[in-house]
Amino acid sequence: MVRWQPEARQRLQAAALDLFVRQGFEQTTAAEIARSVGLTERTFFRYFADKREVLFDGQELLQQAVLDGVAGAPADASPLATIARALEISAAFFPDERRGFARLRQTVIERHPALRERELLKLASLSSAVAAALRGRGIPEPAATLAASTAVTVFTVAFGQWITDGETRPLVEIEREVMRDMAAITSDGPLTR
Amino acid sequence: MVRWQPEARQRLQAAALDLFVRQGFEQTTAAEIARSVGLTERTFFRYFADKREVLFDGQELLQQAVLDGVAGAPADASPLATIARALEISAAFFPDERRGFARLRQTVIERHPALRERELLKLASLSSAVAAALRGRGIPEPAATLAASTAVTVFTVAFGQWITDGETRPLVEIEREVMRDMAAITSDGPLTR
DNA sequence: ACAACCATGGCAGTCACTGTCATCAGTAGA
């Protein structure tokens, strides 16, 4: 017989999401989350740096995958082409089975500015990591930062659409479409109106 | 003789920035800021919703001005042209005299993730306000959101350059240049590669 | 003057988060 239940981290995450959904983020204390899975508040804060972080775990994995995607692009690929590749990679992180979960999680995040802040910080971190990778490939500033920000914007918009009720297309497909919309806007030719 | 020193809000802001610069954000308590200008912690929190907010006041003014800029664009202007106009307006908020102050403030923000979060939230708020304004002008989604995000990205990059040591050009000029860089990236040859 | 107002202080309370020390199951090694 084991003393500690396994995977305390995952249990905390699941319990937190559940409680946040049912009673809101501010109305849920860290101690309450911990207690609901048989742990103490102190242990909660050993797994997560703060109460918000419990909803943002795994971001590092996505970031690493995206960076691998960037690194895997042909050396002479344009910033836009490199970004496009990174986007394809990112889509693999969100298979259709995850859609329901992602929707639920996003609902909670959007309801609480404190969580939205954290999400924005994670996206900014992703963006600057991509920018650094692009610079490493010889793309100068400000092109690297602009391209990275564009990638994150496209991803965010596409993700939002993917989460929308009634949407059934896979994320990659939506990303490609949004990417085309983006190109249309910034070229500002006949395509924009 | 007056009982209350005037402009408590501004004095709190100035004192906060000063203390944050000298001893860091976490090392400075709200009570300390308040005491340094002869007020109490309780009063501090009457002026600012939280400790971070003391550095982010006036964002509403910028937002309103940018929205006015959007509203003032010709009805048939493309998203890109409308954005460009909004950017020009935003630049007026940062005359050269403010450069030193802006630099100092930005240094503090970048040193503390908690402050960075708040900054990102403000920028996101600005972005979605612009997107809403664009929708109000008949621009459909996702073009409205993409255009608004692009505007904020360009602004952010240009602002970062404006703040850089040695940079002497006015913000508007830098914004125009970054805008051109952005167009160059997303057009990227024929369309996407 | 009088009253209604308003910026502020004082105070108690909750909760996020941290440092520190103790506990105790499992594990490697003598």
Add this chain to the structure above:
DNA sequence: TCTACTGATGACAGTGACTGCCATGGTTGT
């Protein structure tokens, strides 16, 4: 098998952010 040692956890005290509530006393309009 006895013995460190490790690693996850609990217990507890402490700080600081933030809130609600009530009191106080200048300020302002009539």
